[in-house]
Amino acid sequence: MMHLNPSQPSAPALVTARRSCHRIAVACVAAWVLGLPVPVLAQTPNPKEIVTAFYEMAFVKGQAREAILKYISPSTYIQHNPMVPDGRDAALAVLPDIMAKTGMRAEIKRVIAEGDLVVVHSRAAVPGRPEVPALAVVDIFRVKEGLIVEHWDVIQEVPKSAANANTMF
Known part of the structure; x- marks a missing residue:
């Protein structure tokens, strides 16, 4: 597949990113269901x-x-x-x-x-x-x-x- 805009991620990169986000979401929900501390992503002030x-x-x-x-x-x-x-x-x-x-x-x-x-x-x-x-x-x-x-x-x-x-x- 050819990309005309190199600043946009490729389809495989998007699939990988979505899988990573999905894994994080599943881990957070599982921790919450099990009563474990849910990791909080610290937001650094800009x-x-x-x-x-x-x-x-x-x-x-x-x-x-x-x-x-x-x-x-x-x-x-x-x-x-x-x-x-x-x-x-x-x-x-x-x-x-x-x-x-x-x-x-x-x-x-x-x-x-x-x-x-x-x-x-x-x-x-x-x-x-x-x-x-x-x-x-x-x-x-x-x-x-x-x-x-x-x-x-x-x-x-x-x-x-x-x-x-x-x-x-």
Whole structure:
């Protein structure tokens, strides 16, 4: 049998996949009938869910320390912000302190994901810096094996007046 679309699986591959699914279903039903524990296929959150949860906890709720410990890899954390060293310990030493001193909180405007990269566009309020009305922030995160392993950011002060009627958000 000739396939015109190579991205579609062949008939034998579909039969094999169906047999595998059938075997799993039969095994689960049999375990349930016999009163045995039924295996649950764990669903790993996708990178967008992981980064959004991290951002909500750290920057929206102000629980930076807890968020770093939960969502940033303890073994690999590459930091592209030139003011912060690499590593989760460096993030723990810097971010919670900044958040506490300035009272900074963020409002997520959009989250965009492609593969293992996630971009968060946010508006940050910094009550501890009254000369700065707000910050427009774009954070880029890379996620590997369910943890954040790399970070880039671009931060710009929101001006008091603009040359156009558009907002930065």
